[in-house]
Every structure is written in C-alpha cells, then in structure tokens.
Amino acid sequence: MAKGRYHHGDLRAALLDAAEGLVRERGADGWSLREASARVGVSPSAAYHHFASRDTLVRALSERVLSRLGDRLADACERAAGMTADPHRRLVALGRGYLRWAIEDPAVARLVFGAGATGPDSRVSPHPHDVLTAELDRLADLGALPAASRPGAEFVVWAPIHGLAVLLIDGLIRVDDARAFDLQAERVIRATLNGLCHEPAPSEDWPAVHSAHTDRSRSHLGQEGEQVGPGAGDLLRQGE
CATH class of the missing domain: 1.10.357 (Tetracycline Repressor; domain 2)
Known part of the structure; x- marks a missing residue:
C-alpha cells in the first residue's frame, strides 16, 4: 500500500481504526500490526511508538x-x-x-x-x-x-x-x-x-x-x- 496517506493528526486512533477494519474483514487473528500500519500508510516503526506489539493494539482496540x-x-x-x-x-x-x-x-x-x-x-x-x-x-x-x-x-x-x-x-x-x-x-x-x-x-x-x-x-x-x-x-x- 502506498505510503503518504497519513499526514498528521492522531496516529494512535488511525491505527485503531485500521485494526478494527481488519478485524471485520479477517477476524480477530487474521491480521498483523504491520498490515494495520500499511493500511494507515506509515511504517511499522512509526506504529511501534504507540503499540509495542499486535497484542497491545488488540488490547487497546478492545478497550x-x-x-x-x-x-x-x-x-x-x-x-x-x-x-x-x-x-x-x-x-x-x-x-x-x-x-x-x-x-x-x-x-x-x-x-x-x-x-x-x-x-x-x-x-x-x-x-x-x-x-x-x-x-x-x-x-x-x-x-x-x-x-x-x-x-x-x-x-x-x-x-x-x-x-x-x-x-x-x-x-x-x-x-x-x-x-x-x-x-x-x-x-x-x-x-x-x-x-x-x-x-x-x-x-x-x-x-x-x-x-x-x-x-x-x-x-x-x-x-x-x-x-x-x-x-x-x-x-x-x-x-x-
């Protein structure tokens, strides 16, 4: 997925939105933090500033x-x-x-x-x-x-x-x-x-x-x- 879609704002919320969309498409376990990052248009390293792991992202989404x-x-x-x-x-x-x-x-x-x-x-x-x-x-x-x-x-x-x-x-x-x-x-x-x-x-x-x-x-x-x-x-x- 092309980079540059995410420009500014709340990256944490954007990653949560992406993860929620992936859950609806593939279920609770059929996706990765890397895929959520790509969907937003940022590198995985950028996502790691907010979520140390996929489990951390899942927990935040559940909350x-x-x-x-x-x-x-x-x-x-x-x-x-x-x-x-x-x-x-x-x-x-x-x-x-x-x-x-x-x-x-x-x-x-x-x-x-x-x-x-x-x-x-x-x-x-x-x-x-x-x-x-x-x-x-x-x-x-x-x-x-x-x-x-x-x-x-x-x-x-x-x-x-x-x-x-x-x-x-x-x-x-x-x-x-x-x-x-x-x-x-x-x-x-x-x-x-x-x-x-x-x-x-x-x-x-x-x-x-x-x-x-x-x-x-x-x-x-x-x-x-x-x-x-x-x-x-x-x-x-x-x-x-």
Missing part, C-alpha cells in the same frame, strides 16, 4: 470497543426511561442493546469476548458491566429486585444474554427478523429477572463470581481506598 458498548447500553437504558411504568424496561433495553451490538458487529464482538482482550491496567469507561450493575442497583432500590438476590445478580443476568448472543452469531440458533431479536432478548431478560425475584434464600452465601473487570475494580479499590465503579463495593462484600 475502545467496550467503552463504546458501555455508552450504547447506557443510552439504551436512558431512552427506555419513562416509556412505561414497568420497572424492568431499562434492563430489557440493555439486553436488547447488547444482543443487537453482537449481531451487527460479530467479528469485533468475538474480539472482545476472547480471553486476554483487556489487561490488569485496562481502564474502560463506561464499562458495560458497570452499566448493568447500576441498573440492577436501581431495581433493588425500587424494590423490584429482592435485596437477597442482588449480590452477584449482574453475572446471573449477563450469562444468558451473552449466551444468546454467542449462539446467534455462531449460527447455532436463528430468528426471523430484527423484531424477533428484540423479543427473544426481552424474554431472556424477563425470565432471568423472574427467577431472581423468586429464588429461594441460599443456605449459605452465594458464591462470589469474578471477571477481569471486577478484579481490576477490586484491586483499584484496595489500592486507592475509594470505589472505582458501581458495584465494586458489592463485589468486595461478596468475598468477605
């Missing part, structure tokens, strides 16, 4: 995608506010937003679904997990989710909607149209919430479940002495 997803889910929740008196409407909108994102951009979704997509020092804001946690906290505050069911509920809700997304993008199940996507997402969310609202009290504490993001939040809380994101305090209490 950007997750931040974008967090914004999208938060917007979906806000747009659902006030539409009906249903206290679960916002969480249904979040589930629909997550599913549509995965279906619309499956290659990029697979990238961030992969292990190691983010690292111990990753900072994603707003993180999709924190958006989900805030919505569950809202339901608990409204009395629409029992307090006993709140600890760890974000993982209970995330598991089926994420599983549905993976089944759909892998072609293992199919639905007919966009409305069917929305209805299936709603059914999964409402069935999960119904289960949470009627689950029996455990004979002992529910197990503490972790993700890379919640471990980072817990670590930052311990180091800085303050809550980094919604739900970090709840996660610590689960582990006590």
Whole structure:
C-alpha cells in the first residue's frame, strides 16, 4: 500500500481504526500490526511508538470497543426511561442493546469476548458491566429486585444474554427478523429477572463470581481506598 496517506493528526486512533477494519474483514487473528500500519500508510516503526506489539493494539482496540458498548447500553437504558411504568424496561433495553451490538458487529464482538482482550491496567469507561450493575442497583432500590438476590445478580443476568448472543452469531440458533431479536432478548431478560425475584434464600452465601473487570475494580479499590465503579463495593462484600 502506498505510503503518504497519513499526514498528521492522531496516529494512535488511525491505527485503531485500521485494526478494527481488519478485524471485520479477517477476524480477530487474521491480521498483523504491520498490515494495520500499511493500511494507515506509515511504517511499522512509526506504529511501534504507540503499540509495542499486535497484542497491545488488540488490547487497546478492545478497550475502545467496550467503552463504546458501555455508552450504547447506557443510552439504551436512558431512552427506555419513562416509556412505561414497568420497572424492568431499562434492563430489557440493555439486553436488547447488547444482543443487537453482537449481531451487527460479530467479528469485533468475538474480539472482545476472547480471553486476554483487556489487561490488569485496562481502564474502560463506561464499562458495560458497570452499566448493568447500576441498573440492577436501581431495581433493588425500587424494590423490584429482592435485596437477597442482588449480590452477584449482574453475572446471573449477563450469562444468558451473552449466551444468546454467542449462539446467534455462531449460527447455532436463528430468528426471523430484527423484531424477533428484540423479543427473544426481552424474554431472556424477563425470565432471568423472574427467577431472581423468586429464588429461594441460599443456605449459605452465594458464591462470589469474578471477571477481569471486577478484579481490576477490586484491586483499584484496595489500592486507592475509594470505589472505582458501581458495584465494586458489592463485589468486595461478596468475598468477605
């Protein structure tokens, strides 16, 4: 590819854009940092000033995608506010937003679904997990989710909607149209919430479940002495 296409501006962002395009064309693993550099029109040595390796570029791209997803889910929740008196409407909108994102951009979704997509020092804001946690906290505050069911509920809700997304993008199940996507997402969310609202009290504490993001939040809380994101305090209490 001819050099000279990139003249000035934010080279880091341009490399991220190029990597994202390559992911959509070839998948998570079918490209190199050299190819991303060529697509922008700079030498690999120029790219190394911003990303020490392809893995570093992938991690930065994953962080950007997750931040974008967090914004999208938060917007979906806000747009659902006030539409009906249903206290679960916002969480249904979040589930629909997550599913549509995965279906619309499956290659990029697979990238961030992969292990190691983010690292111990990753900072994603707003993180999709924190958006989900805030919505569950809202339901608990409204009395629409029992307090006993709140600890760890974000993982209970995330598991089926994420599983549905993976089944759909892998072609293992199919639905007919966009409305069917929305209805299936709603059914999964409402069935999960119904289960949470009627689950029996455990004979002992529910197990503490972790993700890379919640471990980072817990670590930052311990180091800085303050809550980094919604739900970090709840996660610590689960582990006590």
